Amino acid sequence: MMKQEEQSLCNSMVFENVYKTHVTTLRNYIYYKSGDIDLAEDIVQDCFIKALENCSKIILKTVKSYLFKVATNTFLNSVKHKKVVLEHQKLSPKVNTVNNENPEFVLEEKEFLNKLQDAISNLSEKQREVFLLNRIDKKTFKEIAVLLDISVKAVEKRMSNALRALRKEVEGI
Numbered sequence: 001m002m003k004q005e006e007q008s009l010c011n012s013m014v015f016e017n018v019y020k021t022h023v024t025t026l027r028n029y030i031y032y033k034s035g036d037i038d039l040a041e042d043i044v045q046d047c048f049i050k051a052l053e054n055c056s057k058i059i060l061k062t063v064k065s066y067l068f069k070v071a072t073n074t075f076l077n078s079v080k081h082k083k084v085v086l087e088h089q090k091l092s093p094k095v096n097t098v099n100n101e102n103p104e105f106v107l108e109e110k111e112f113l114n115k116l117q118d119a120i121s122n123l124s125e126k127q128r129e130v131f132l133l134n135r136i137d138k139k140t141f142k143e144i145a146v147l148l149d150i151s152v153k154a155v156e157k158r159m160s161n162a163l164r165a166l167r168k169e170v171e172g173i
Contacts, residue, residue, distance in 0.1 A: 044071065
C-alpha cells in the first residue's frame, strides 16, 4: 500500500500525472468558453499553480473538480477582458498565406471564413461553448452535459439554437 505522501498531490510524480491527464481538457474547456487560446492557456497555468500551492488541502479524488472550479471562477473574473478580446478578433481578420489557387476562390474562402468566425463569435457564450465542444472536440451531447453540469436536453437546445444562428448569418455566401 502507498504511503499517504505518495498519494498526495504534493508528490511531483502524482502532480505530473494529474497535469498530463487534465491539461488538454481543461484548456479546451476554457478556450470554448472564451474564444481566446492565450487566455485559456493562462487560466490553465494559474489553475495548476493554485493546485500546487494548495496541494496538501486537495483530495486526489476531487482534483478534477477542483481544477474545473478554479478555471471557471478565474474565467468569470476575466469576462470583461474577454469581451474586449473578442471585439478585437472581430475587427482584425486573419490573413491566409498566398497559394497558387484561383484568386477569386481564395477571396471567397477568406470571406466565408471571416463570416463564419464572426458568426461563431456572435453566438452566446453557452451556444458557442456547446458548438465547439461538439464540433471541434468531438464530444457527445452526454459528455458535454456532464462537463457543463446541465441536462442533455439543454445541450441539444443550445446546439440547435447555435446551428440556427450560424445558418442565418452564414447563409449569404
